[in-house]
Amino acid sequence: MSRAGTSPYQVANEKRRRTVVTPEGIALPFVVGARSARAGALIMDFMIISVTMVVVTLSLMWMFGGLLEGSDSLGGAGEFLIIFYILFIFLARYGYFLAFEMGPRGATPGKRMVGIRVAARDGGRLTAEAVIARNLLRDIEIFLPLVFLFTAPSGEGGPASIAALLWFLVFMLFAFFNRDAMRAGDLVAGTWVVEAPRKTLAAALSSAGAASNGSSDVTGAEYKFGDDELAVYGEYELQTLERVLRDGKPEAINAVAETICRKIGWNPGAGDERAFLESFYGQLRARLEVGMRFGKRKANKFS
Amino acid sequence: MKAPAIRNWFSKQEIDASSAMGGPDIEAAALRSDRFRLEREGDWKRLEGILKRMEGGRLRGLPDADVLALPVLYRTAASSLAVARETSLDNDTLAYLESLVQRAWFQVYGPRQGFFGWLRGFLGGGLSRSVRGIWLDICIALAAMIAGTISGWLLVSRDQEWYYRLVPTQFMDTRVPGATREVLLETLAVENKTAGLSTFAASLFSNNAGVSILAFALGFAFGVPSLMLLVHNMAVLGAMWWLFSDAGLSWEFAAWLSVHGTTEIFGILLAGAAGIHIGRSMAFPGHRSIMAAAAQSGRRAAQVMVGVVFMMIIAAFLEAFPRQLVGTAERFVIGMTMLALWLGYFFAFGRRPADDPT
Numbered sequence: 001m002s003r004a005g006t007s008p009y010q011v012a013n014e015k016r017r018r019t020v021v022t023p024e025g026i027a028l029p030f031v032v033g034a035r036s037a038r039a040g041a042l043i044m045d046f047m048i049i050s051v052t053m054v055v056v057t058l059s060l061m062w063m064f065g066g067l068l069e070g071s072d073s074l075g076g077a078g079e080f081l082i083i084f085y086i087l088f089i090f091l092a093r094y095g096y097f098l099a100f101e102m103g104p105r106g107a108t109p110g111k112r113m114v115g116i117r118v119a120a121r122d123g124g125r126l127t128a129e130a131v132i133a134r135n136l137l138r139d140i141e142i143f144l145p146l147v148f149l150f151t152a153p154s155g156e157g158g159p160a161s162i163a164a165l166l167w168f169l170v171f172m173l174f175a176f177f178n179r180d181a182m183r184a185g186d187l188v189a190g191t192w193v194v195e196a197p198r199k200t201l202a203a204a205l206s207s208a209g210a211a212s213n214g215s216s217d218v219t220g221a222e223y224k225f226g227d228d229e230l231a232v233y234g235e236y237e238l239q240t241l242e243r244v245l246r247d248g249k250p251e252a253i254n255a256v257a258e259t260i261c262r263k264i265g266w267n268p269g270a271g272d273e274r275a276f277l278e279s280f281y282g283q284l285r286a287r288l289e290v291g292m293r294f295g296k297r298k299a300n301k302f303s
Numbered sequence: 304m305k306a307p308a309i310r311n312w313f314s315k316q317e318i319d320a321s322s323a324m325g326g327p328d329i330e331a332a333a334l335r336s337d338r339f340r341l342e343r344e345g346d347w348k349r350l351e352g353i354l355k356r357m358e359g360g361r362l363r364g365l366p367d368a369d370v371l372a373l374p375v376l377y378r379t380a381a382s383s384l385a386v387a388r389e390t391s392l393d394n395d396t397l398a399y400l401e402s403l404v405q406r407a408w409f410q411v412y413g414p415r416q417g418f419f420g421w422l423r424g425f426l427g428g429g430l431s432r433s434v435r436g437i438w439l440d441i442c443i444a445l446a447a448m449i450a451g452t453i454s455g456w457l458l459v460s461r462d463q464e465w466y467y468r469l470v471p472t473q474f475m476d477t478r479v480p481g482a483t484r485e486v487l488l489e490t491l492a493v494e495n496k497t498a499g500l501s502t503f504a505a506s507l508f509s510n511n512a513g514v515s516i517l518a519f520a521l522g523f524a525f526g527v528p529s530l531m532l533l534v535h536n537m538a539v540l541g542a543m544w545w546l547f548s549d550a551g552l553s554w555e556f557a558a559w560l561s562v563h564g565t566t567e568i569f570g571i572l573l574a575g576a577a578g579i580h581i582g583r584s585m586a587f588p589g590h591r592s593i594m595a596a597a598a599q600s601g602r603r604a605a606q607v608m609v610g611v612v613f614m615m616i617i618a619a620f621l622e623a624f625p626r627q628l629v630g631t632a633e634r635f636v637i638g639m640t641m642l643a644l645w646l647g648y649f650f651a652f653g654r655r656p657a658d659d660p661t
Contacts, residue, residue: 190598
């Protein structure tokens with residue numbers, strides 16, 4: 001993308017950024033979910049499943065104990081409990097991921113916690129078939145490799161089970177062998193897992209305070225910067241400054257104000273750093289945006 | 304958020320105050336790009352509110368006006384994003400718009416039908432079309448299964464030691480070579496009580512569905528492991544068949560097996576075929592890319608697999624109740640009826656030209 005490297009946030013995941021063109025022709029940026037985030041989501045989902053299983057098992061055992069006390073033979077109620085339990089285990093293994101990923105959020109609780117979701121790779125709609133296909137392959141990606149991982153090193157199965165372990169490890173580690181971090185299931189279903197950020201809109205910085213008129217509310221001092229003073233910084237520095245202003249940490253504000261003053265050779269004194277930075281931000285952004293409208297962009301202080 | 308005392312001296316409160324007074328103060332914004340943003344902010348916030356409700360699954364309470372406005376708001380936000388990318392350096396607004404448009408896109412292009420709508424389309428022709436779509440793979444799987452059965456039979460008839468290798472015999476199992484006709488007949492006998500049979504059915508279902516999902520998942524490696532699994536399972540069947548026919552019980556064994564076998568083995572056949580379908584389309588993608596071929600065949604195979612799980616439920620009921628409770632002739636009738644029903648459903652039903660989703 002042309003905006004590559006313009007903000008620190010984008011630099012960090014530049015390798016994982018992809019652009020999908022929607023049917024309207026809008027280029028939507030997606031960030032492929034990090035493998036570590038996905039592993040974390042998986043672990044959390046398994047914890048949810050296993051805790052539920054333990055709770056259900058214990059409560060069923062407790063109910064079962066109550067049934068056995070009355071009579072010594074298993075009645076219809078006992079049989080019902082066993083059937084319920086068998087079907088519950090089946091559903092927990094196959095149904096959990098299906099039900100959640102087919103929902104409007106396209107994510108299991110674990111995925112939602114780490115902020116990722118499933119999406120169709122071609123920019124179309126995520127269909128029920130795709131979700132089914134990607135989840136049915138979990139068997140050979142997780143369950144079977146784990147079985148072999150625990151049994152093969154003991155050497156009981158002989159070389160055949162070591163070979164099977166290696167073979168299954170290919171599927172387990174499939175996501176590490178492609179750029180888009182796709183599992184085998186993703187490949188078969190035509191899906192991928194992307195980051196699903198939920199941002200709230202922060203206040204506009206230039207509508208009030210020193211950024212709007214260049215004068216401080218505290219001291220009444222006017223800050224006007226000349227062209228050559230504003231020319232030292234580019235978009236990268238502007239967006240770093242934006243984050244400092246939005247975070248509002250006094251130490252950071254003081255440090256940044258000091259750095260800028262040293263760079264442009266000002267000496268405004270202490271106590272009014274925020275107003276100084278806001279005016280500088282407002283005027284730098286105005287200058288860079290005018291340049292942008294005329295097709296002249298300055299990515300950072302080196303360009 | 305921490306609010307140290309020094310911050311109160313600065314002008315942060317006034318920013319909050321201006322947004323609290325109702326509409327944003329557009330004239331106060333010094334920058335053109337911020338005025339652009341403040342003019343459109345209301346639409347973005349409205350879209351965000353609608354999205355929040357849709358993502359929470361609370362579609363019922365959504366007013367009609369909002370539902371109608373969604374596509375318009377989506378396009379507005381998307382064009383705002385396109386403009387902002389070229390005119391604004393406000394990183395926070397850009398990130399917000401990107402996430403907003405992305406969320407809206409997921410909802411606008413989200414699944415349009417609910418679970419029951421999907422199920423109706425699935426049972427009313429979608430499944431049949433998918434099964435017909437993989438006919439070639441069904442033929443391959445069928446050939447593998449027949450070959451497996453014959454080889455199991457031949458192996459055991461040459462050398463009975465093979466029986467123990469093929470069939471996982473349990474300690475007390477009486478179905479071993481050399482067993483008398485009476486002993487074998489007893490294992491095919493009719494039970495006269497129903498207790499415990501439903502548990503049996505449930506565990507059969509869980510087991511068989513697991514096996515068929517495995518047969519499907521293994522197809523990913525170009526279909527070869529699926530074929531091996533099919534051949535091995537059918538060799539077991541062939542070996543047992545030899546055992547019973549050796550004792551002159553072919554007819555009884557076939558009847559005993561056919562009750563649920565016509566459904567269950569058909570299901571395993573379809574699961575294996577679905578796996579082979581994926582493997583085959585990845586090995587020979589034709590004019591599509593491998594990724595596109597895998598995705599297309601994967602979605603079709605997934606439909607077949609849901610059908611297979613349904614079949615396994617039915618097979619488990621048949622195996623647990625009719626097989627254990629009725630005699631030889633009835634077993635045959637039930638088994639053949641089921642086979643005819645499945646064949647009719649898969650290959651004759653839903654033939655009208657409909658929009659194939661896969």
